[in-house]
Amino acid sequence: MKKLIRVLIVGMFIAGSSGVVNMQNVYANSYDPANISQQTEATDFTNIISAENGKDEIVSTPPGEVSLRVLSNFVRDGEFILYNNGNISMYTKPNGSVDGGLGPQVLHSTKRNGQWFLINSYQGERWVYNDENIVNLRDVAAKNAELTLGETVYIYSEPFSVYRTEETIAPTTVHVIKQAGSWFLIDYNSRQVWITTENAKYKGTVDTFDTTSIYGIPYKKMIIPTGNISVRPGTTLKPDYITVHNTANTASGADAEMHGRYLLNQAATNPDSWVSWHFTVDDKQIVQHLPLSESAFHAGDGDGPGNRSSIGIEITENADGNYAKAEENAKKLIAYLIDQLNIPMENVKPHRDWSGKNCPRVILSNGWSNFITSLQQVYNTYHVPTVYRVVTGGFLGEENVKQKLGMLQAQTGWWASYEPLQQTAPYYRIVTGEYTGEEAAAEAMNAVQSETGLWMTYEKTRPAYSIYRIVTGGFKGEDNVQQALEGLKRDTGWWATFEPTGEPDVYRIVTGGIGGESNVIEALNRVKERGWWATYEENGEYVYYYRIRTGEFIEESSAKQALAYFTNKGWWATYEPSGRIERYYRIVTGGFAGREAAEEKAKMVQNSYGWWTSTETVR
Structure with a gap:
């Protein structure tokens, strides 16, 4: 095996045979990020950050290099994908005898021992060695998240460049199943494919918290500026884990803010640092260095899930601080992150789990299980379990939502209710011009109703007007009045008749009804x-004006669409608000403990009824 070539500065500052650095001698007590280079002295950290033996050396390589080194005795189960671009040997066990060989191909492993990987081969279970000149390694972590791509990417059948296809995906949001460094296994067009990109961001992630304290501990942001990718790589992070470190720097003054200055200095002056983490915690405050949506170099596993899927927290050990208080503050920060980022307690890991390094050294010496037990107590103290409820989209009208609520309660037995939304919907109806008389209106309505199927009626509009008749003076004898009547009817076409006046043999002519006084005067x-x-004279009859109106349409657009039928017939018609405004309502359930339980219920409702559903916090 090759000798390891350099020390990864994670932990963070390791006390070696030459002692530790007094950072107060390196930096001033105040800093100006704009002039950070002025605060740097010519100090060679690599001379004092060293290991006492080869077993504790770790190689940290920049992104894109194939070498990933952990301690030689580090053992971890997981998912590993390797590609050997040349012929390699197989072994019966790590450092055992050679037993066969393999040509270039993709290999899958579920166990590693240092740089040895267990695979299933044509010989059965065998070990292969990760020779950096031949083998490319992908350390795979499961994901279940939405990733927004910032560029067009190629599709790969395996997470290695030689497996690129010519098919591409334009910038969009994709569902990630697994991540291997900058490689993502996604669902795409009913299949699973690999893509690679450094220009993407997980949806729903946060950068910082909008607060000045976390569970009573002052919270300060000293965010490293962009530009130096060896300190702030800028690669996307969906935090699934929290990794705990001890700084191993016992120098007086090496508190959280001093470590923040160190990172700012590295970003300004060292293009080959490859060291960073998210938080430093001391006995007084919490200092954040990187956005929580970006990964850092702190776990010693290169592009593995330690760096790519976890938030790194350093706990200070400075001699002039209270370490026990710093550790308690770190537990409060971790409890807060668990709550805010929905990270399971079992995903809080020591640095050792990612690379085998004895870090966090103080916590490990006291027992990791003791730390987790204490962390759980802190979490229980501050964490009020979030309760979620299922909510539906809007239903128009109270009677409608009552019906839907009854359906849901009958099927599930859940407690549920409904509540009004701010959104309302006005109703409209179509009205025609006027028809004189009920008969004309009814005839027109029946014709339209039979053609369209729309519900409609007719209604009186203007006040009624009287029907009049003309009466003449008397004519002597029936023959005379008959002759006068025939002449009138012949000249006018009116309906008319004659009647006795009450005087002997005297008659008068009377016309049929003439609508409206102006019309009867003209006839007179x-x-x-x-x-x-x-x-x-009035004959005691009245005529009304009528118009046809339809039933109600929800929203103006529906009324406009129906109006076209009337206007196409050449009728005058318009639409008007009916005066009714209906409110939208949504169904809300009682609370479910945990987001996953609520989302499961929401999906069930959606599948059963086709309703739009979501979840929201109750408290």
Whole structure:
């Protein structure tokens, strides 16, 4: 095996044979990020950050290099994908005898021992060695998240460049199943494919918290500026784990803010640092260095899930601080992150789990299980379990939502209710011009109703107007009145008749009904032109104006669409608000403990009824 070539500065500052650095001698007590280079002295950290033996050396390589080194005695189960671009040997056990060989191919492993990987081969279970000149390694972590791509990417059949296809995916949001460094296994067009990109961001991630304290501990942001990818790589992170470190720097003054200055200095002056983490915690405050949506170099596993899927937290050990208080503050931070980022307690890991390094050294010496037990107690103290409820989209009208609520309760037995939304919907109806008389309106309505199927009726509009008739003076004898009547009917076409006046053998002519006083006056003048005496009188009948109106349409667009039928017939018509405004309502359930339980219920409702559903916190 090759000798390891350099020390990864994670932990963070390791006390070696030459002692530890007093950072107060390196930096001033205050800093100006704009002038950070002015705060740097010519100190060679690599001379003092060293290991006492080869077993504790770890190689940290920049992104894109194939070498990933952990301690030689490090053992971890997981998912590993390797590609050997040349012929390699197989072994019966790590450092055992050679037993066969393999040509270039993709290999899958579920166990590693240092740089040895257990595979299933044509010989059965065998070990292969990760020679950096031949083998490319992908350390795979399961995901279940939405990733927004910032660029067009190629599709790969395996997570290695030689397996690129010519098919591409334009910038969009994809569902990630697994991540291997900058490689993502995604669901795409009903299949699973690999893509690779450094220009993407997981949806729903946060950068910092909008608060000045976390569970009573002052919270400060000293975010490393972009530009130096060896300190702030800028690669996307969906935090699934929290990794705990001890700084191993016992120098006086090496508190959280001093470590923040160190990182700022590295970003400004060292293009080959490859060291960073998210938080440093001391006995007084919490300092954040990187956005929580970006990964860092702190876990010693290169592009593995330690760096790519976890938040790194350093707990200070400075001699002039209270370490026990710093550790308690770190537990509060971890409890807060678990709550805010929905990270399971079992996903809080020591640095050792990712690379085998004895870190966090103080916590491990006291027992990791003791730390987790204490962390759980802190979490229980501050964490009020979040309760979620299922909510539906809007249903128009209270009667409608009551019906839907009854369906849901009958099927599930859940407690549920409904509540009004701010959204409302106005109703409209179509109205025509006027028809004179009920008969004309009814005839038109029936014709439209039979053609369209729309519900409609007719209604009176303007006040009724009277029906009049003309009555003449008397004519002596029936023959005379008969002759006068025939002449009138012949000249006018009116309906008319004669009737006795009550005097012996004297008759008068009376017309049929004439609607409206102005019309009867016009007709009267025509009678008078014949030289007859005549007048008019109400006959006791009335005529009404009517218009047709339809039932209600929800929203103006629906009314406009129906109106086109009337206007296409050449009728005058319009639409008007009916005066009814209906409110939308949504169904809300009682609380379910945990987001997953609520989302499961929401999906069940959606599948059963086709309703739009979501979940929201109750408390």
